[in-house]
Amino acid sequence: MRPRVTPTRVAAIAAVIAAGAMTVFALAGPALAVPGRVVVGGELDGLYPGFTGVMQARVTNEYAETVRVTLLDTTVLDAKSACPASMITVTKSATEFDVAAGATATTPITVHMDFAAPDECQGATWPLHFTASLTSVAGLPDTGMNVRQLLAAGLALLALGGCIAVAARRYRTGGPA
Amino acid sequence: MRPQLGPRGVVAAVVFSALLAAAATVAVPATAIASWSAGSAPGATGRAAALTMPGGPTPTAGTTAPGGSSVLVIWAASIGDVPLDGYEISSFDAVTGAPRAVGAGCAGLVVGLTCTEDGVPPGTWRYAVTPRSLTWAGAPSALSDPVTVLPT
Numbered sequence: 001m002r003p004r005v006t007p008t009r010v011a012a013i014a015a016v017i018a019a020g021a022m023t024v025f026a027l028a029g030p031a032l033a034v035p036g037r038v039v040v041g042g043e044l045d046g047l048y049p050g051f052t053g054v055m056q057a058r059v060t061n062e063y064a065e066t067v068r069v070t071l072l073d074t075t076v077l078d079a080k081s082a083c084p085a086s087m088i089t090v091t092k093s094a095t096e097f098d099v100a101a102g103a104t105a106t107t108p109i110t111v112h113m114d115f116a117a118p119d120e121c122q123g124a125t126w127p128l129h130f131t132a133s134l135t136s137v138a139g140l141p142d143t144g145m146n147v148r149q150l151l152a153a154g155l156a157l158l159a160l161g162g163c164i165a166v167a168a169r170r171y172r173t174g175g176p177a
Numbered sequence: 178m179r180p181q182l183g184p185r186g187v188v189a190a191v192v193f194s195a196l197l198a199a200a201a202t203v204a205v206p207a208t209a210i211a212s213w214s215a216g217s218a219p220g221a222t223g224r225a226a227a228l229t230m231p232g233g234p235t236p237t238a239g240t241t242a243p244g245g246s247s248v249l250v251i252w253a254a255s256i257g258d259v260p261l262d263g264y265e266i267s268s269f270d271a272v273t274g275a276p277r278a279v280g281a282g283c284a285g286l287v288v289g290l291t292c293t294e295d296g297v298p299p300g301t302w303r304y305a306v307t308p309r310s311l312t313w314a315g316a317p318s319a320l321s322d323p324v325t326v327l328p329t
């Protein structure tokens with residue numbers, strides 16, 4: 001009876017593991033970890049009843065790749081109970097725009113104060129919460145891997161697992177190589 | 178006898194997995210597949226702030242003619258960034274401090290920087306000016322020097 005584990009078989013299994021690992025890392029490459037975020041901010045002073053003005057909202061891209069802002073939405077919060085958020089209306093960003101890696105872009109946002117804003121709104125400050133909808137052509141923000149990379153890695157790992165399972169079964173049953 | 182996987186089979190599996198990975202890489206287009214949202218913490222980096230109204234300038238007041246019952250009130254413009262609609266004029270008894278409804282000529286919203294109140298009752302009065310902008314009001318001015326209206 002031939003030995004169940006031969007040097008050839010061990011080398012073959014090692015080759016499978018190496019091929020799988022190389023496939024994963026070659027496809028994922030340096031984009032496996034892309035730390036970063038997109039920060040949005042903007043301030044506008046000088047409001048009074050009936051005021052309409054333009055705030056330049058800033059979008060800072062801390063990712064290592066260009067992102068596209070498809071929508072910038074602004075939520076106004078209450079300044080105080082007597083001076084609610086409804087006294088302020090803010091428009092959405094009008095057009096899509098790109099922000100290069102590490103750069104800051106601005107987009108105009110129109111801000112209007114209601115004519116009926118009560119006297120209690122004098123000197124009030126309304127917090128603004130921005131939400132940017134973003135797209136990228138290169139990678140997902142969390143892992144840096146795009147869909148095809150993830151799929152290829154998954155398939156490679158699946159094939160690798162199958163090979164190992166077959167080899168292990170052969171080892172247990174002691175069949176000929 | 179069940180089929181067994183020998184070294185050739187293992188190598189074939191390696192080749193198969195590599196081809197599968199390559200096929201997946203080619204088959205899936207790499208365009209515009211990531212989308213997500215990002216935002217600011219409320220109040221952290223975004224805000225809209227309102228102005229405050231300027232205070233009223235201290236007016237001067239005097240009768241338009243000796244022994245007359247008309248009082249001319251004059252004041253300077255309030256300085257501020259809020260566009261003003263006008264001024265409200267108030268009158269108070271110089272002795273008791275009690276307010277008095279302002280008569281025709283200075284009642285309501287006065288757009289200019291002067292007004293003449295006609296038919297002022299006999300007594301000694303002080304005047305104050307309050308700037309207005311729609312629903313907003315500035316702080317009332319200090320009181321004017323007293324003006325005396327004699328009985329006719």
